[in-house]
Amino acid sequence: MPDSFDPASATIVVVTYNRSHLLTGLLESIIRMDPKPGHVVVVDNASADDTTEVVESFRPRLGTELVYRRLDENTGGSGGFSEGMRIAHEIGSEWIWLMDDDVEVLPDGLARMGVWTPRFKSIQGRRYDYDGSEFYWQYRIAPTLAIPIPFAPAGFDASGYREMNSGCFEGMFIHRDIVTKIGLPDPRFFIYWDDQTYGWLASRQTTSVIVNEFVLRRTRELKQWDMGVRHLNASSNAYRYYIMRNRGIIKHYLRAHGAYRPVRFATGSALTLVKELIRLVAVEHTVRGTSNLWRGLRDGWKIGADRSWAIMTPLSEHPADA
Structure with a gap:
């Protein structure tokens, strides 16, 4: 060291x-x-x-x-x-x-x-x-x-x-x-x-x-689909909702840093949705839970369209005892 x-x-x-x-x-x-x-x-x-x-x-x-x-x-x-x-x-x-x-x-x-x-x-x-x-x-x-x-x-x-x-x-x-x-x-x-x-x-x-x-x-065992080096873990309804909904937040960060490309971002959203559908079938062996993905997509679109939404700002440096 x-x-x-x-x-x-x-x-x-x-x-x-x-x-x-x-x-x-x-x-x-x-x-x-x-x-x-x-x-x-x-x-x-x-x-x-x-x-x-x-x-x-x-x-x-x-x-x-x-x-x-x-x-x-x-x-x-x-x-x-x-x-x-x-x-x-x-x-x-x-x-x-x-x-x-x-x-x-x-x-x-x-x-x-x-x-x-x-x-x-x-x-x-x-x-x-x-x-x-x-x-x-x-x-x-x-x-x-x-x-x-x-x-x-x-x-x-x-x-x-x-x-x-x-x-x-x-x-x-x-x-x-x-x-x-x-x-x-x-x-x-x-x-x-x-x-x-x-x-x-x-x-x-x-x-x-x-x-x-x-x-x-x-230290916690997760149900997963083993694909060799890569794997897919099991998820939850909350996970399925937020993985789609939070793309609306990401959109604002990409915009703020000049990295937002509408067509590519939409493609990424589609790929994410497909991956989560595969996760449901391959890992959890069910098709129940898809409604959470669609709710997340809907709410994420609303967040992404909200032009009043602002990203987090830098911190001011200050002494620990200030």
């Missing part, structure tokens, strides 16, 4: 909702970390289980400073990560490491990420899947289509990294300078497309990379 990287300058931000059993595993893994981050921020999306008690039970033994923020309502992963990043930025964190509650951090995960900090400011590590296999994440998108590129190479050369133009909040490791420039994640996504959009914005400010370092392990 380079001398220029201070582990205490990093903050892990965790978003959780009614999954205290999974959160317990993640917090236990943070105890085993060496080195540890300076802070851990847990954002609770108004859980109805024993999440508060679980978090407080870790406070005396986590080995680092714990900040717990319980929201008044469920704001989705998007709202949780936006709030968590706001807290991390305000307390002066130099590096912010985002993750869901259904992963564990490998003991040397922070050290492995720290190796890359002298060169890059937007970094994605790798993770093992529930069964211990290497999880493949689609790290590149076609911006004008606003869809992931499913055939982006999975392997790494001797450099140990690949440039990316996307992001994933299950492991995004980002410098405060980039957060300041592009602002907080947009909570209006609620779920889905938020991290991909945020990663794209980051890649427009700096060279973003996925590095050949395994730093996380998924």
Whole structure:
């Protein structure tokens, strides 16, 4: 780990909702970390289980400073990560490491990420899947289509990294300078497309990379259709709705950054719809749930047509004690 990287300058931000059993595993893994981050921020999306008690039970033994923020309502992963990043930025964190509650951090995960900090400011590590296999994440998108590129190479050369133009909040490791420039994640996504959009914005400010370092392990098993290196996970009615609805939000970000191409974007929407129909049949073996896709398309069109809608703004840099 380079001398220029201070582990205490990093903050892990965790978003959780009614999954205290999974959160317990993640917090236990943070105890085993060496080195540890300076802070851990847990954002609770108004859980109805024993999440508060679980978090407080870790406070005396986590080995680092714990900040717990319980929201008044469920704001989705998007709202949780936006709030968590706001807290991390305000307390002066130099590096912010985002993750869901259904992963564990490998003991040397922070050290492995720290190796890359002298060169890059937007970094994605790798993770093992529930069964211990290497999880493949689609790290590149076609911006004008606003869809992931499913055939982006999975392997790494001797450099140990690949440039990316996307992001994933299950492991995004980002410098405060980039957060300041592009602002907080947009909570209006609620779920889905938020991290991909945020990663794209980051890649427009700096060279973003996925590095050949395994730093996380998924702890929740998902039903999926295995296609070799690639796979399709099972989803939910909420997922089906937001994956289509949130394309209306993406349209505004593309417009604001001069990357909106109507025909290509419509093609991307059509491809997304087809993919979700395939997911229903191939993974969940049903055709029920299509109404959520159509509702999402309808509401997304309304959002995209609303010219009063504004994207998130950059943050003002200020001291942590301001």
